[in-house]
Structures are given as C-alpha cells and as structure tokens.
Amino acid sequence: xxxxxxxxxxxxxxxxxxxxxxxxxxxxxxxxxxxxxxxxxxxxxxxxxxxxxxxxxxxxxxxxxxxxxxxxxxxxxxxxxxxxxxxxxxxxxxxxxxxxxxxxxxxxxxxxxxxxxxxxxxxxxxxxxxxxxxxxxxxxxxxxxxxxxxxxxxxxxxxxxxxxxxxxxxxxxxxxxxxxxxxxxxxxxxxxxxxxxxxxxxxxxxxxxxxxxxxxxxx
Amino acid sequence: xxxxxxxxxxxxxxxxxxxxxxxxxxxxxxxxxxxxxxxxxxxxxxxxxxxxxxxxxxxxxxxxxxxxxxxxxxxxxxxxxxxxxxxxxxxxxxxxxxxxxxxxxxxxxxxxxxxxxxxxxxxxxxxxxxxxxxxxxxxxxxxxxxxxxxxxxxxxxxxxxxxxxxxxxxxxxxxxxxxxxxxxxxxxxxxxxxxxxxxxxxxxxxxxxxxxxxxxxxxxxxxxxxxxxxxxxxxxxxxxxxxxxxxxxxxxxxxxxxxxxxxxxxxxxxxxxxxxxxxxxxxxxxxxxxxxxxxxxxxxxxxxxxxx
Numbered sequence: 210x211x212x213x214x215x216x217x218x219x220x221x222x223x224x225x226x227x228x229x230x231x232x233x234x235x236x237x238x239x240x241x242x243x244x245x246x247x248x249x250x251x252x253x254x255x256x257x258x259x260x261x262x263x264x265x266x267x268x269x270x271x272x273x274x275x276x277x278x279x280x281x282x283x284x285x286x287x288x289x290x291x292x293x294x295x296x297x298x299x300x301x302x303x304x305x306x307x308x309x310x311x312x313x314x315x316x317x318x319x320x321x322x323x324x325x326x327x328x329x330x331x332x333x334x335x336x337x338x339x340x341x342x343x344x345x346x347x348x349x350x351x352x353x354x355x356x357x358x359x360x361x362x363x364x365x366x367x368x369x370x371x372x373x374x375x376x377x378x379x380x381x382x383x384x385x386x387x388x389x390x391x392x393x394x395x396x397x398x399x400x401x402x403x404x405x406x407x408x409x410x411x412x413x414x415x416x417x418x419x420x421x422x423x424x425x426x427x428x
Numbered sequence: 429x430x431x432x433x434x435x436x437x438x439x440x441x442x443x444x445x446x447x448x449x450x451x452x453x454x455x456x457x458x459x460x461x462x463x464x465x466x467x468x469x470x471x472x473x474x475x476x477x478x479x480x481x482x483x484x485x486x487x488x489x490x491x492x493x494x495x496x497x498x499x500x501x502x503x504x505x506x507x508x509x510x511x512x513x514x515x516x517x518x519x520x521x522x523x524x525x526x527x528x529x530x531x532x533x534x535x536x537x538x539x540x541x542x543x544x545x546x547x548x549x550x551x552x553x554x555x556x557x558x559x560x561x562x563x564x565x566x567x568x569x570x571x572x573x574x575x576x577x578x579x580x581x582x583x584x585x586x587x588x589x590x591x592x593x594x595x596x597x598x599x600x601x602x603x604x605x606x607x608x609x610x611x612x613x614x615x616x617x618x619x620x621x622x623x624x625x626x627x628x629x630x631x632x633x634x635x636x637x638x639x640x641x642x643x644x645x646x647x648x649x650x651x652x653x654x655x656x657x658x659x660x661x662x663x664x665x666x667x668x669x670x671x672x673x674x675x676x677x678x679x680x681x682x683x684x685x686x687x688x689x690x691x692x693x694x695x696x697x698x699x700x701x702x703x704x705x706x707x708x709x710x711x712x713x714x715x716x717x718x719x720x721x722x723x724x725x726x727x728x729x730x731x732x733x734x735x736x
Contacts, residue, residue: 258637281641288639298634302445314443315640359638 210236210367210398211257216266218252226252227422230266234400236366239393241409242402244419250402251295253419254369257400258292259283271366288316291365291397295372297356299344305355306331306340312363323362330358334388335381350377357385361392368392370401374408386412443635443648444628451652454620454719455660461613462664462715463671465606466708470672472602473704479595486584486591487560490568492522492553495578506551509576513555516571518563525552550578613715614722621653621726632734642731650724657719661712669708 211234218227227249234240242250255261256268259275268275271289278286291312299308306327307314313323331337334354344352357373368389374382386401386408393399403409409416418425445451492509496502506524513522525533530549557563565583572579625632628649635645 260637284636284639284641287637290639292637298630298637300631300634302442311635312638315635315638315644363639 210234210238210271212267212269214267214269216256216263216268218249218256218261219264225264225422227256227263227419229423232417232424234398236398237393237396239390239399239414240401241412241414241416242400242419243404243409243416244425245404248419249422250419251371254292254371254400254402257367257369258290259287288312288363289366291360291363291368293353293356293360293368293370293373295375297344297352299347299352299355299359301344304341304343305336305347305351308344308355309358309362311359316363327358327362330362331355334358334385350381353377354381354385357388361388361397364392364395365397367398368400370399372403372405373401374403374405379407382408383411442652443645444631444652446652451624451656454617454624454653455656455663457616457620458613458657458660458715458719459663459667461609461616462661462712463667464664465609465715466665466668466711467671468602468606468609469707469711470668470704472599472606473707475595475598475602479591482591483588486588488557489584490555490557490565491582491584492555492572493550493580493582494553494576495550495580496548497578500577502551505576505579506553509553509572509579512571512575513553513568516564516568518557518559518561519568520556520558522553522555525554527551610714610718614718617653617719617722618726621649621723622730624653625649625727625730629734632731642728645731646724646727649727650720653723653727654716654720657716658712660719661715664715665708665712669705672704 213230213232216227216230217225219225230253242253244250252261256263257270259270259278263276266276271286273286275283275286299305300311303311309331310320310323310327313327314320328337328340331340334357336351336354336358339347339351339355344355347355353373353375354377357370360368360370370389373389374385377385382405389399389401390412490513492513494502494505494509497505510522510524513519527549530552533552534549555568565581569581572581632645635648
C-alpha cells in the first residue's frame with residue numbers, strides 16, 4: 210500500500226529533515242511511528258498525507274507513484290486518507306457536528322445521507338451532547354475526540370494520527386485507540402505518531418522509530 | 429445550486445465564516461462604490477433625458493423677430509408675419525408677444541425700473557410647430573423676408589446643436605466615470621479577496637487536507653463573496669434611492685416655489701422613475717456579479733499559488 214524508496218526531504222535550501230527512508234507498509238496494517246521530538250515524525254506524516262513532495266526518492270501509495278502526481282490527483286487521493294492533527298485544526302465557525310461531517314460534505318453528500326452516521330459516531334466518542342457546540346467552547350480532550358471523529362467518519366483506507374491521545378486521560382486514550390483498532394479490523398491502515406510509551410506498551414503493534422530524520426528500527 | 433450560489437449548504441453549514449473583518453470592509457467598499465455608480469448613472473440619465481426633452485421642446489418652437497423699420501407699420505408687419513406663419517404647413521399656432529412681454533424678457537439682463545420706451549426693441553412672435561419634421565421652415569423664411577420688412581426667423585438650430593454636444597460630452601464623461609468606478613471596484617475586490625483568503629488560509633488548508641477540491645473551495649468562497657456583493661450592492665443602491673428621494677424632497681419643499689419649478693423645468697424630477705429604478709437594480713446586480721466574478725478569479729489564482 211505504501212512504499213518509500215530512498216526518500217529524502219528538505220525545506221527550501223535547508224538541511225535534510227528526513228533522509229534515506231526506505232520502508233513498506235502493507236494494507237490493513239497498524240503501525241506506531243515513534244521517536245524523540247524533532248525526529249521528523251510530523252514531516253513524515255505530511256509526506257504520507259501528500260501535503261509535501263519529497264526532495265528525492267520515490268513514494269508509492271495506493272499503487273501509484275505519487276512523487277510527481279498532478280496536484281488535482283493528489284487532492285483526489287487525499288479522500289482515501291484520514292488525518293488527526295496534533296493541534297486538532299477544527300474550524301472554529303462550524304459546530305462539532307459540522308466539523309465531523311465536513312469530509313462527507315466536501316464529497317457532495319447531502320446532510321440526510323450522513324446525519325445519522327455522524328450523530329452515532331459523536332455519541333460513540335462521547336460528544337453526543339456537544340454536537341451543536343462551537344470548538345472554542347470545547348475542552349482540549351473534546352477537541353481531540355472531535356478531530357478523531359472527523360478523520361474516521363469517511364472510513365478512510367489510511368488513517369494518519371499525530372499524537373492523537375496527547376490531551377486525554379489514559380482511560381479515554383485507550384478508548385480512542387480501540388476505535389482505531391476497530392477501524393483497522395475493518396481494513397483501514399493505521400499509522401499513529403506518538404511518543405507515549407504507556408500507549409506503546411498497552412497496544413502491541415509494529416513500531417517505526419525515527420531518529421535524526423531516518424528510520425532506525427522497524428519492528 | 430443553493431450551495432453554488434451562496435456557499436452554504438441547505439442545512440445552513442457555511443464553509444466560509446459569515447462574519448469577518450475583511451468581509452465587512454469589502455461589503456462597505458461595495459456599498460460605497462455602488463452608491464457612487466448609482467449617483468453617476470442617475471446623473472447621466474438625468475442629463476440625457478433633460479437634453480432630449482429640451483431639444484424636443486425647442487425643436488417644436490420657432491421665433492420670428494420683427495425689427496422696427498423706418499416707414500413700416502410695426503403692428504401691420506406683426507399681423508402679416510403671424511398670418512404667414514399660420515398659413516405655413518406643419519405650423520400649429522403663432523402668437524405675437526406684446527411690447528410689454530418683450531420688455532419683460534430683457535429684465536434678467538437689464539434689471540427692472542429702466543424706461544425702455546425710447547429704445548426700438550424688436551417684437552417677437554412665438555411659432556409652435558405641430559409636426560416639426562414636415563414643417564416648411566424654408567418657405568416661411570423666404571416668405572417673411574419677401575413680405576414682412578425687418579422680419580427674421582430664428583430656428584434655435586445652433587443652440588440645439590450646442591446643447592446636444594454638451595449633453596453628449598456629459599453622458600460620455602459620466603459613462604467613463606462609471607467605468608472607472610467599476611474598474612476601481614474590481615481592483616479593490618482583488619485586494620480584499622486576497623486579504624480574506626489569507627485570513628482564512630487555515631480553513632483552506634483544512635479543506636484541502638480532508639479532500640476538498642479547489643473547485644469546491646472556490647465555489648464556497650465565491651458564494652460568500654456573491655452574498656457580500658449583493659448585500660453591499662443593496663445597501664449602496666438603497667442609499668442612492670434615498671439620496672434621490674431626499675433631493676426630490678428638497679427641491680419640492682425647501683427651495684422657494686419659483687426656484688424649484690425652474691429646477692424641475694431644467695432637470696426634470698429627481699425621482700428616478702421606473703426606468704431609473706430598473707437602472708439601480710441592474711447596477712446592484714452588476715456590482716454583485718463583478719464581486720463574485722473577480723473574487724472567483726482571485727480565489728482560483730490564490731489556490732493555484734499555494735501548495736497542495
């Protein structure tokens with residue numbers, strides 16, 4: 210599903226942030242991406258989200274070489290990918306319900322087609338009674354759950370999550386991870402960037418460790 | 429359709445925030461520009477209609493001037509001139525002004541209280557045409573010069589020509605001003621749109637990340653800008669309508685009756701009438717359309733410049 214071959218990334222004329230990344234991620238797998246702060250986890254996630262192009266090397270996703278893919282095609286391919294940002298990036302002028310429904314709305318689905326699904330998912334993540342609240346009024350944990358719900362609502366083929374449990378207590382963190390596991394069982398490939406060692410211990414999945422911009426372990 | 433036009437979904441989800449400083453500034457700008465455009469358009473229509481009305485009125489009138497000639501009986505000459513005029517084809521009526529009426533006409537230039545009896549003032553005959561196109565003016569001119577001593581015919585042709593030239597210049601100038609206002613509005617919309625897009629860059633990024641196409645984003649923003657354009661245009665158009673009503677009220681109520689009457693005679697009423705109202709609505713729609721179109725181009729350019 211995902212193949213990196215000697216991939217390097219630099220911003221402008223700066224030094225390489227990521228270098229010589231070569232790995233494969235098979236469809237339906239679950240991976241943790243770990244490593245110290247500044248190791249390049251977020252940059253790697255941005256490459257996987259197709260919001261950055263590599264400076265060198267080749268990336269293949271969903272059977273296509275995405276390195277030189279046209280911009281419109283990249284935007285279309287993103288519909289197969291769900292993303293949970295570290296800083297949530299909810300739209301402050303939309304309600305929780307509308308934020309979560311947004312990926313379906315931009316695909317042109319009418320509200321009656323997704324209303325039930327969105328409400329059900331919001332109930333599941335514990336935001337059933339916060340559907341009509343604007344994000345500035347949500348707590349950090351609630352924003353986190355809304356961001357996760359937005360990422361999974363369209364049942365993406367690939368789910369990327371950047372520190373998705375950074376703002377929630379261990380109990381809710383396990384609950385959210387179980388949502389990812391459930392999605393994974395239904396066929397979604399999951400990559401979770403985290404440096405929470407507790408989480409890594411509780412959920413035994415392959416880990417990719419980044420250190421100084423390169424993968425040092427893939428177990 | 430609804431979404432494409434106004435950037436909101438039928439359930440009320442507005443992808444682009446309804447309230448923003450840039451949005452309010454743009455609305456105010458469009459309101460001011462629409463107001464100026466409507467006033468200019470109103471002015472152009474007023475001048476054009478007045479010029480047509482003056483020209484048409486003057487075209488229906490001729491003046492026969494009978495100068496005193498030594499040995500000739502002035503009253504007999506006037507009678508002859510009136511009879512000649514009335515017998516000419518296309519002429520409706522001919523009316524001789526009395527000596528006092530002729531003297532009164534000089535008052536605005538010479539002031540009152542002057543004794544003009546010692547002066548030999550020409551007498552005037554006002555000839556009204558029924559059918560200006562078929563009136564045989566040349567025959568009347570020849571008959572007058574042959575039969576009535578001291579009589580000349582004035583058709584006001586030179587004055588009409590000057591009037592038409594002046595009205596044409598004013599209409600062209602007004603149209604140019606209107607075009608300049610539209611061009612300035614378009615430029616201002618470009619800057620305001622870029623400001624709004626920069627302000628909403630985070631929204632654009634999130635929409636891109638969740639798979640929205642550029643077309644979807646451009647449509648959402650265009651809908652928002654069309655709404656702003658319509659609101660700003662309606663405010664500006666409404667303001668112009670109020671201005672015309674106030675101007676009409678002031679001419680009718682505040683100015684002394686003779687002055688108001690003179691102003692109305694020269695410029696017609698200030699109320700725009702049905703054609704004027706139609707013009708105002710068209711101007712509002714042009715402004716809204718210009719806003720939507722210009723912003724769409726700017727948004728597309730902005731989206732093509734930023735990374736995916």
